[in-house]
Amino acid sequence: MSRNARAAEARPPSGGRRARLHEIIFEADTRAGRAFDVVLIGLILLSVLAVMLESVGGVRARYGPQLYAAEWAFTILFTVEYVMRLASVRRPLRYATSFFGVVDLLAIIPTYLSVLLPGTHYLLIIRILRLLRVFRVLKLAEHLSEADVLLRALRASRRKISVFLLTVVTLVVIIGTLLYVIEGEENGFTSIPASIYWAVVTLTTVGYGDISPKTPLGQTLAAVVMIIGYGIIAVPTGIVTVEIAQAARKVVSTQACPDCSAEGHDADAVFCKYCSARL
Numbered sequence: 001m002s003r004n005a006r007a008a009e010a011r012p013p014s015g016g017r018r019a020r021l022h023e024i025i026f027e028a029d030t031r032a033g034r035a036f037d038v039v040l041i042g043l044i045l046l047s048v049l050a051v052m053l054e055s056v057g058g059v060r061a062r063y064g065p066q067l068y069a070a071e072w073a074f075t076i077l078f079t080v081e082y083v084m085r086l087a088s089v090r091r092p093l094r095y096a097t098s099f100f101g102v103v104d105l106l107a108i109i110p111t112y113l114s115v116l117l118p119g120t121h122y123l124l125i126i127r128i129l130r131l132l133r134v135f136r137v138l139k140l141a142e143h144l145s146e147a148d149v150l151l152r153a154l155r156a157s158r159r160k161i162s163v164f165l166l167t168v169v170t171l172v173v174i175i176g177t178l179l180y181v182i183e184g185e186e187n188g189f190t191s192i193p194a195s196i197y198w199a200v201v202t203l204t205t206v207g208y209g210d211i212s213p214k215t216p217l218g219q220t221l222a223a224v225v226m227i228i229g230y231g232i233i234a235v236p237t238g239i240v241t242v243e244i245a246q247a248a249r250k251v252v253s254t255q256a257c258p259d260c261s262a263e264g265h266d267a268d269a270v271f272c273k274y275c276s277a278r279l
Contacts, residue, residue: 048125
């Protein structure tokens with residue numbers, strides 16, 4: 001590919017209307033873009049409130065039709081907004097498969113799905129995830145930077161966490177089996193899965209108390225599991241804390257890529273680190 005061809009591919013969306021639409025929808029640096037995002041956040045809050053109120057029996061009995069109409073109105077507005085987002089980027093599929101793209105889609109599907117499966121519209125509560133955009137709207141770049149550090153720390157520690165979780169799973173299976181053998185069905189440990197459930201509840205220090213050992217040997221093992229549980233809680237915390245301390249802190253801008261809509265770029269970035277388009 002020639003240099004001119006690459007430069008042309010990296011340019012922002014061509015066409016006045018498309019570029020303007022992208023600026024309004026994805027950018028918070030302009031007055032129009034900021035106003036769009038503020039209105040959007042307000043609509044998201046109202047739609048989530050409507051879903052919550054509709055789940056209250058007394059409110060549903062009195063204002064059911066109004067809340068139902070509001071739910072469809074919000075869904076139609078968010079559907080139009082979703083289509084506009086896809087139309088304002090040069091790679092719609094890339095945005096559709098991104099985190100916010102998936103959340104935007106999930107925020108409208110339950111209403112349409114409720115036509116076939118009543119009750120699924122309560123899943124619209126997932127719209128609350130769209131409020132994560134408030135960090136960009138309010139120009140809280142330092143929060144974006146902290147979120148980026150946390151995300152990189154979690155990614156760096158995923159292998160250690162995976163090994164830790166595998167160890168815990170192995171441990172609860174062994175402990176649950178031992179309690180099943182020690183206590184037996186007469187003491188409430190009716191099966192190995194039920195005993196594993198007790199081991200998970202005890203090891204995590206939750207302690208529902210619906211199942212408890214009755215024999216001295218079982219109670220002794222339970223005490224050991226409780227003590228181990230306190231130590232286990234500190235392991236993932238320590239792993240993530242170390243990774244956070246080692247993560248390099250970078251200033252993150254609020255700019256969105258005009259090509260794939262990705263965010264979280266460095267403040268001095270000229271090109272998108274995900275698709276190489278010019279910012």
